[in-house]
Amino acid sequence: MGPYRNVLLFAGVALLFVLTGMMQSWNLSLNILNLALLSCIMAIGVNIQWGYAGLFSTGVVGSVALGGLAVVLVSAKPVPEGWAAGGPRIFGALLFAAVGIAFAVWLYRRLKPGTNRALALALYLVVLFFIYRAILDPAVLAVEANNPAQAGNIGGLGLNSLIAWPVGALMAAAAAWVIGRIALGLREDYLAIATLGIAEIIVTVLRNEDWLARGVKNVGIVSRPWPVPMEIQLQTQQGFVTAVTALGLDPVTSSTILVKLLYATMFGLVLALLVWGCERALNSPWGRMVRAIRDNEISSAAMGKDVKFRHLQIFIIGSAVVGLAGAMLTSMESQLTPSQYLPLRFTFLIWVMVIVGGSGNNWGSILGGLLIGWLYLAVEFLGPDAMKHLMKSFPPGALKDHLLDSAAQMRLLTLGVVLLLVMRFAPRGLIPEK
Amino acid sequence: MDILNALVAFLNFIVVPGLAYGSQLALGALGITLIFSVLRFSNFAHGDTMAFGTAFVILFTWWFQSMGITAGPLPTALLALPLGILVTIAMVLATDRVVYRFYRKQRAKPIIVVIVSTGVMFVMNGLVRMIIGTSEQNFTDGARMMLSPQDFKAATGLVEPLAIKTTQAISVIAALACCALLFWFLQKTRTGKSMRAYADNEDLALLSGINPERVVTITWVIAGALACIAGTLYGLDKSYRGIVYFSLLMPMFAAAVVGGLGSPLGAVVGSFIVAFSELIITSAWKKILGYLVPADWLGDGLYQALSTDYKVAVSFTILIMVLLLRPQGIFGGK
Numbered sequence: 001m002g003p004y005r006n007v008l009l010f011a012g013v014a015l016l017f018v019l020t021g022m023m024q025s026w027n028l029s030l031n032i033l034n035l036a037l038l039s040c041i042m043a044i045g046v047n048i049q050w051g052y053a054g055l056f057s058t059g060v061v062g063s064v065a066l067g068g069l070a071v072v073l074v075s076a077k078p079v080p081e082g083w084a085a086g087g088p089r090i091f092g093a094l095l096f097a098a099v100g101i102a103f104a105v106w107l108y109r110r111l112k113p114g115t116n117r118a119l120a121l122a123l124y125l126v127v128l129f130f131i132y133r134a135i136l137d138p139a140v141l142a143v144e145a146n147n148p149a150q151a152g153n154i155g156g157l158g159l160n161s162l163i164a165w166p167v168g169a170l171m172a173a174a175a176a177w178v179i180g181r182i183a184l185g186l187r188e189d190y191l192a193i194a195t196l197g198i199a200e201i202i203v204t205v206l207r208n209e210d211w212l213a214r215g216v217k218n219v220g221i222v223s224r225p226w227p228v229p230m231e232i233q234l235q236t237q238q239g240f241v242t243a244v245t246a247l248g249l250d251p252v253t254s255s256t257i258l259v260k261l262l263y264a265t266m267f268g269l270v271l272a273l274l275v276w277g278c279e280r281a282l283n284s285p286w287g288r289m290v291r292a293i294r295d296n297e298i299s300s301a302a303m304g305k306d307v308k309f310r311h312l313q314i315f316i317i318g319s320a321v322v323g324l325a326g327a328m329l330t331s332m333e334s335q336l337t338p339s340q341y342l343p344l345r346f347t348f349l350i351w352v353m354v355i356v357g358g359s360g361n362n363w364g365s366i367l368g369g370l371l372i373g374w375l376y377l378a379v380e381f382l383g384p385d386a387m388k389h390l391m392k393s394f395p396p397g398a399l400k401d402h403l404l405d406s407a408a409q410m411r412l413l414t415l416g417v418v419l420l421l422v423m424r425f426a427p428r429g430l431i432p433e434k
Numbered sequence: 435m436d437i438l439n440a441l442v443a444f445l446n447f448i449v450v451p452g453l454a455y456g457s458q459l460a461l462g463a464l465g466i467t468l469i470f471s472v473l474r475f476s477n478f479a480h481g482d483t484m485a486f487g488t489a490f491v492i493l494f495t496w497w498f499q500s501m502g503i504t505a506g507p508l509p510t511a512l513l514a515l516p517l518g519i520l521v522t523i524a525m526v527l528a529t530d531r532v533v534y535r536f537y538r539k540q541r542a543k544p545i546i547v548v549i550v551s552t553g554v555m556f557v558m559n560g561l562v563r564m565i566i567g568t569s570e571q572n573f574t575d576g577a578r579m580m581l582s583p584q585d586f587k588a589a590t591g592l593v594e595p596l597a598i599k600t601t602q603a604i605s606v607i608a609a610l611a612c613c614a615l616l617f618w619f620l621q622k623t624r625t626g627k628s629m630r631a632y633a634d635n636e637d638l639a640l641l642s643g644i645n646p647e648r649v650v651t652i653t654w655v656i657a658g659a660l661a662c663i664a665g666t667l668y669g670l671d672k673s674y675r676g677i678v679y680f681s682l683l684m685p686m687f688a689a690a691v692v693g694g695l696g697s698p699l700g701a702v703v704g705s706f707i708v709a710f711s712e713l714i715i716t717s718a719w720k721k722i723l724g725y726l727v728p729a730d731w732l733g734d735g736l737y738q739a740l741s742t743d744y745k746v747a748v749s750f751t752i753l754i755m756v757l758l759l760r761p762q763g764i765f766g767g768k
Binding site: 182186187190193200348351410414419423 | 554555556560564683741757
């Protein structure tokens with residue numbers, strides 16, 4: 001094995017995708033590949049936080065959801081009536097709340113510590129909250145009353161969803177800045193607990209605030225990220241149809257495959273850029289400093305490194321990368337579906353990818369992303385088949401039905417067992433950090 | 435203006451549910467804080483340990499019911515509870531033996547153990563889903579009401595009813611009993627003292643001949659038992675779905691941090707702070723206010739600060755405030 005070990009590992013994973021393509025369908029294989037590539041980008045983001053700096057965040061799903069929200073705000077169809085009904089007022093309310101909280105922070109610093117300060121600030125915040133609600137509520141009602149069956153939201157800008165990708169990264173970065181300022185620098189468990197909470201709140205907001213992104217009614221985004229065409233456009237294009245029929249292919253299938261290949265190329269490109277940047281950063285003085293802080297905070301602080309600031313910086317960069325991937329995901333799916341943002345799928349699965357691949361190593365994260373990404377989705381068609389096969393000789397009855405049903409729940413158990421086994425027996429992962 | 439009815443409505447919608455929910459949270463948060471002080475990590479698997487224990491209590495309840503054994507006016511689940519506790523204790527001890535002990539021997543960083551505990555969380559959650567499924571299971575039986583609203587109205591002649599569900603009363607009584615027992619154990623018995631000593635200063639405790647493995651085992655036994663009781667009470671009161679226990683993690687952590695991670699008394703007080711804040715902020719106050727001010731003052735609003743979907747935001751805000759203003763918590767944990 002030796003020097004070829006990593007190449008062999010990647011070749012093995014590539015073989016999995018090829019086999020899926022040959023035995024199931026190429027559409028399915030490419031679909032899994034695209035989702036796995038996005039998972040790789042998320043894993044890179046988590047690896048920046050955990051592998052480079054040792055920060056454990058359980059709020060990955062929150063960054064993914066914010067990225068998705070960015071796509072809606074940038075690319076969804078504009079709803080001028082909805083916006084006119086209350087859009088500016090909603091943003092006024094949000095601005096008012098932000099200014100009010102900033103003023104509270106300023107007051108907190110200026111006033112003398114004591115019970116009086118606590119009581120005065122509490123009273124101020126309660127009054128602030130009620131004024132905020134008084135500004136916000138009528139606007140929200142007005143927006144949601146506008147054509148609720150099809151709109152009921154403030155709409156987006158209608159721009160190409162490629163523009164939404166960096167916006168998603170920025171939004172996730174902003175959220176990370178707030179939460180990092182609060183939870184970093186305390187015991188490291190507190191970051192884990194606080195990020196768990198903020199992620200749940202972000203997802204709850206997406207699910208419940210209909211004026212923002214129509215809640216669970218979902219927002220469809222018609223435009224594709226440039227330059228990806230719609231399948232239907234390809235099928236009506238004479239040049240494409242003659243070209244594929246000359247090759248003896250079905251125009252419908254080949255148009256879907258071409259679109260997926262285009263996505264795969266774009267995602268691969270982004271991933272390659274990120275890895276290039278990360279490798280450069282890791283091998284620069286900055287990278288050495290960050291790893292020094294991770295390995296020994298006290299001695300790095302003694303060397304004059306600002307540990308808290310560096311942690312905040314890395315936390316923000318990592319979250320931004322995850323937010324970018326979240327925006328890419330929503331723009332590929334052409335729909336924001338808040339109910340899919342489960343911590344299991346977008347927090348803990350990504351963690352398993354990073355740890356299995358090898359924390360601290362970018363190539364490890366990519367390998368973990370592709371491998372676990374494939375496994376997670378392949379279990380959907382492999383699991384029930386395998387269970388049926390195992391149960392062939394089993395006498396039919398309630399127990400057999402129960403076991404067959406529970407095969408669908410196997411995923412979670414498997415993930416947990418894989419995580420525990422890797423943590424215990426190969427804590428450095430498949431491709432260890434150099 | 436009708437102060438008496440307003441007071442009854444306040445008791446009915448805020449105080450009684452708050453006491454019951456606070457008691458359930460307290461039993462869970464006590465487990466989290468004990469594990470934190472002795473084993474020194476935040477246990478993300480605690481919510482799913484509760485779900486696991488409750489799943490077995492439900493299975494035993496069904497078994498008892500099928501044999502015709504019931505507890506009269508009380509829920510049959512109370513009879514099944516001891517068996518469920520035993521299973522939960524066996525499970526957490528096995529987990530400790532197979533998973534956590536390795537990292538303890540290695541003296542791994544706490545954050546590594548936190549990640550490991552998320553792995554345990556998956557396994558437990560997966561087991562719960564395989565054993566009892568993801569759908570809602572109702573296993574409450576016996577008398578539904580301890581104080582029925584009709585009786586209360588008949589006895590007092592007030593318009594506003596006051597209802598106390600049996601499960602709410604049981605929650606409060608069970609929490610009181612468990613807390614009394616636990617505090618007596620920690621303060622008075624030799625084993626309890628050795629636990630506190632170990633939590634306070636590991637090296638000094640080892641030096642004075644305290645067996646660390648024994649302390650750890652007892653901690654898991656207590657935390658497992660409390661988790662099973664808390665989960666069962668919550669399931670009885672609300673209705674059981676294995677997957678909702680994950681979302682109890684946030685309020686329980688908030689409660690433990692508010693009181694000061696590692697302080698048992700703090701965990702109990704913190705739980706009631708979290709429970710009452712949640713109810714005060716997410717309840718509709720229209721009915722209560724309706725008795726205090728003339729009817730035409732109120733308009734159509736529900737007078738609800740946040741919708742119940744944002745419960746998690748309440749415990750999160752409390753957590754953030756504590757982290758910002760007093761990270762060591764009210765009672766000064768670690």
